[in-house]
Amino acid sequence: MEQILINGQSAFAEKGTLLSDVLQETGGYKMPCGGQGHCGKCKVYAVGALSEPDSVERRFLTEQELKDGIRLACRTIIEGPAESRFETQKNAQILLGGQQDAAAKNTVTGSKPLFDKLGVAIDIGTTTLAAQLYDESGLLSQAGADNPQAVFGADVISRIEKSLAGEGRALAQAIRRGLSGLLTELCKKAGKETAQIDTLVITGNTAMLYLLTERNPDCLSKAPFIADWLAGEWIAAKELELPCENAKVWLPHCMSAFVGADITTALLANDIRNGESLRMLVDIGTNGEITLWKNGELFCCSTAAGPAFEGAGLSMGMQGEEGAVSYVKLADEVDAANAGDMVLDETSGFWVHVIGNTTPRGICGSGVIDAVRCLLVSEIMDETGFLEDEEAVIAGNVLLDQEDIRKVQLAKSAICAGMEAMLNKAELKMEEVDELLIAGGFGSFLNLESARTIGLLPRSMPKKTTVCGNAALKGAAQLLLNADRVEESREIAASAQALNLATDPFFIDCYMEGMLFE
Numbered sequence: 001m002e003q004i005l006i007n008g009q010s011a012f013a014e015k016g017t018l019l020s021d022v023l024q025e026t027g028g029y030k031m032p033c034g035g036q037g038h039c040g041k042c043k044v045y046a047v048g049a050l051s052e053p054d055s056v057e058r059r060f061l062t063e064q065e066l067k068d069g070i071r072l073a074c075r076t077i078i079e080g081p082a083e084s085r086f087e088t089q090k091n092a093q094i095l096l097g098g099q100q101d102a103a104a105k106n107t108v109t110g111s112k113p114l115f116d117k118l119g120v121a122i123d124i125g126t127t128t129l130a131a132q133l134y135d136e137s138g139l140l141s142q143a144g145a146d147n148p149q150a151v152f153g154a155d156v157i158s159r160i161e162k163s164l165a166g167e168g169r170a171l172a173q174a175i176r177r178g179l180s181g182l183l184t185e186l187c188k189k190a191g192k193e194t195a196q197i198d199t200l201v202i203t204g205n206t207a208m209l210y211l212l213t214e215r216n217p218d219c220l221s222k223a224p225f226i227a228d229w230l231a232g233e234w235i236a237a238k239e240l241e242l243p244c245e246n247a248k249v250w251l252p253h254c255m256s257a258f259v260g261a262d263i264t265t266a267l268l269a270n271d272i273r274n275g276e277s278l279r280m281l282v283d284i285g286t287n288g289e290i291t292l293w294k295n296g297e298l299f300c301c302s303t304a305a306g307p308a309f310e311g312a313g314l315s316m317g318m319q320g321e322e323g324a325v326s327y328v329k330l331a332d333e334v335d336a337a338n339a340g341d342m343v344l345d346e347t348s349g350f351w352v353h354v355i356g357n358t359t360p361r362g363i364c365g366s367g368v369i370d371a372v373r374c375l376l377v378s379e380i381m382d383e384t385g386f387l388e389d390e391e392a393v394i395a396g397n398v399l400l401d402q403e404d405i406r407k408v409q410l411a412k413s414a415i416c417a418g419m420e421a422m423l424n425k426a427e428l429k430m431e432e433v434d435e436l437l438i439a440g441g442f443g444s445f446l447n448l449e450s451a452r453t454i455g456l457l458p459r460s461m462p463k464k465t466t467v468c469g470n471a472a473l474k475g476a477a478q479l480l481l482n483a484d485r486v487e488e489s490r491e492i493a494a495s496a497q498a499l500n501l502a503t504d505p506f507f508i509d510c511y512m513e514g515m516l517f518e
């Protein structure tokens with residue numbers, strides 16, 4: 001065994017071990033592309049008896065970085081005693097659901113909760129986990145955490161690939177450990193024991209539920225992309241290795257391979273069947289999930305936006321955590337006297353907000369959308385996405401380069417074209433839609449005006465737009481608090497007509513046209 005000093009702490013590893021494996025194990029180090037050598041973001045300081053930098057490292061690292069001892073953790077092999085240091089990775093902002101009023105409503109309607117004494121609602125997001133603990137009096141505590149599967153890759157596709165490569169058990173153990181930690185935290189905050197929990201509702205996208213239950217996700221990875229299991233069933237907590245052995249777990253229904261239980265519960269939370277007659281719900285992430293309710297009919301689709309809006313996608317992209325540029329405005333759009341947390345960046349001339357009010361070290365999804373709008377409006381970038389100078393400064397050392405802009409073009413076009421194709425299928429125009437609901441973490445921090453200007457959202461807008469936060473968790477809590485809603489959620493999922501965008505010529509036309517920043 002070789003001794004490795006990690007951030008000053010001693011650890012041991014066999015010769016031939018990947019440095020990233022040791023960093024993951026001892027320091028919980030996260031790798032954006034799951035160690036596939038695609039992202040170049042697992043940069044750490046590492047010196048000692050290590051393998052020579054390979055071609056992937058030489059592609060992502062400058063000569064100076066190599067001289068300074070910077071290496072890619074996922075490409076560096078331990079050959080003897082070594083030392084490594086890396087910056088502690090902070091948790092991304094986690095959206096919790098807010099207290100549900102269903103407990104109060106239940107007293108009036110007489111409907112029964114799913115739990116007897118203590119119940120938990122959980123949303124397994126690709127990036128974060130969020131959970132709430134309830135008893136019959138209402139919300140007792142809530143907690144959030146990073147999804148520990150992030151060490152296998154930032155997005156769903158990387159994790160499916162890892163599972164297919166034989167790491168399904170490790171992925172399941174990682175998420176189960178993460179959930180167990182959350183349950184312990186919830187109970188500690190509320191002065192309860194985890195063994196007292198009798199019921200859980202766990203929502204998430206289809207792939208997350210496959211990985212939680214250790215199913216083979218092969219069918220989610222290749223055409224015709226038909227899921228062989230769509231949840232909608234009870235399972236024992238013991239099977240998921242959770243610390244409330246005697247509890248039962250309800251996994252809500254998914255709609256398709258790409259439109260999961262998180263969308264079913266988000267629709268439930270927004271009373272999709274009872275409100276206005278024409279409503280659209282969009283959850284923007286690596287995949288954009290889009291649903292449309294039209295007078296009793298439900299259409300759904302998923303469009304692959306790629307990782308441009310996520311931490312792993314762009315050269316300086318990162319999650320919405322400390323050091324991320326999260327909002328950008330033009331010089332004449334902010335009055336210095338009322339700038340609040342925004343500062344005027346001297347290099348770019350833009351007003352920016354950096355999470356944690358610190359030195360900017362990257363840019364998160366909401367910042368990217370704002371920044372692209374500013375580049376467009378100030379004519380630093382033209383409507384084809386062309387940057388005169390190959391790269392544009394946003395704040396300090398944070399840049400967007402030409403390749404980043406191309407990725408944003410692909411992503412925004414995929415989302416907008418998905419919405420247009422769905423409207424076309426339902427024979428509607430956007431302005432006829434009564435309400436557009438924007439769900440999920442990215443949408444919650446999005447500046448809608450910037451999103452419209454760059455064409456991420458259609459320019460003609462519905463009568464009303466509502467940002468609805470973590471609607472997936474809200475819906476899971478509503479299921480937990482009202483057993484009658486289980487049937488309603490089943491009906492929602494069963495009624496969904498899935499649209500296959502890959503074969504829809506209208507989508508393809510809109511996608512091509514939508515690449516321009518008109």
Ligand code: FES
Nearest residue numbers: 031037040042074
């Ligand atoms: S290149 Fe190492 S994690 Fe992506």
